[in-house]
Amino acid sequence: MQFKEVIGQHEAKNKLRGMVQSGKVPHAMMLLGPEGNGNLGMALSLAQYIQCENRTDEDSCGTCSSCQKNQKFIHPDVYFTYPVVSRKSGEPPISTDYITEWRSALADNFYMNANDWLQNIGAENRQGNITVRECHEVIKRMGLKTYESTYKIQIIWLAEYLKEAGNTLLKIIEEPTENTIFILVVENIDMVLNTVISRTQIIKINAIDDADVQQALSERYDMDAEAAKRIARISDGNFNAAMTWASGEENANDRLLHRWLLSCYNLKLKPSSGNTATLNEWVEEAAKMGRENQKIFLKYALFFFRECTMIGLTGQSQKLDGEELKFATGLSKRLGVEQFETLNKLINLVHYHIERNANPKILLMSTSFKIASVFKGEEVEVA
C-alpha cells in the first residue's frame, strides 16, 4: 500500500517518511490512534516504503518487485499477526490460519475494525485472540534470514489482543534479531501490557481531520459537498463509520430513514452542542409529510430493521441490495439483535400513536432521543 491511499494524516506520514529517510526507524514502534483513523493503512504503507527499491521523498514507487508484492500483501519479509478464533477445537489458532481472508480483507477495507474482521472470519460471539502459539511463530520467523529485502517486518494488528501472551514477545521486542522491525498497531493502549509499551517507540496517529474525510467521501462516493460535510462531521475522524453512513445516502424512504438515524447518532456523540439542528429540520420535514406517508415511512423502517437483524443473524438479506444493503450491513455491525428489537418496538409505538392522531412533531422528537439512547447502548423503556 502507498501512503497516498491513506486518507489525510499528513503530519504522521511526514514523520514516518522522515524516519526512513534519515535511517532512524526504531526496531519496535507502536502506531497508536483511534478506530477508523487508518492506523493499519499507515503500517502497511510504512512497510512498503521501507522495502521499496525506488522510493521518492513522498512515497514508495508502487511498481518495483518489492512494491508489487507488498501491494498484494504477499511479500515474504513482511509478516502479519492479528486476532483470530479457532477453526476447530484442538490446537490454538495462529494468524496464518486465516491468511487468505486477511489479504482479501485488507484489499477490501483496511479501515475495518476488530469486529468487522472477526465477523468476517466467522467468530460470531467468540472473542478474538493472539495466542501464545502465535507469539512463538513470531519468534521463530524473526530468527530466519530475510528472503529479498534488507529488513524483516512484523506487523501486529491490534496488539491489545496479545493480552498476557505479550510476555512471550518481550525479549524479541527488546533485543530483536538483526534488521528486524516490529510495527504494533494499537487503538487502546490501556489494554496493552506496560512491559510491551515500554519496549516500543509510540507514534501517535490522530483521528482523521474532518476536511480530509469530507474530501474522500466526495471523491469515492460522488457525494455532494453538503452531505459529505455532514457525514464527516458526525464520523469523528473514523472513516470506517463514515463509509457506513455514506452508503445509506439515497432518496425516498431509505434516504429519510438514513437521515433520521444519522441525526440520532449525532445526538449520541455530542448531545449538548448545537446538534439538535439537523434533527429539528428532519422532524419538521417528516411532520409535514401527512399521516399516510408517515405510516408508509414507519413500515419501511420496520422492514429495514428486520433486514438488519437478519443480516446480524445470518450475514445476509434476501431483500436489500445496492446502497441500502451496504447501509444495513454497516448498521448491523454497530447494533445487536436486542437493540434492533428495541428500535422495532419504538417504531411500532410511533405507528400506533400516529394512527390515533398524536402530534407527529412531539412524537418523533421524543422517539429520536430514545433512538439516540439505543445508539449509546443504554436501556430504553418503550411505553
Ligand SMILES: [Zn+2]
Ligand atoms: Zn517500490
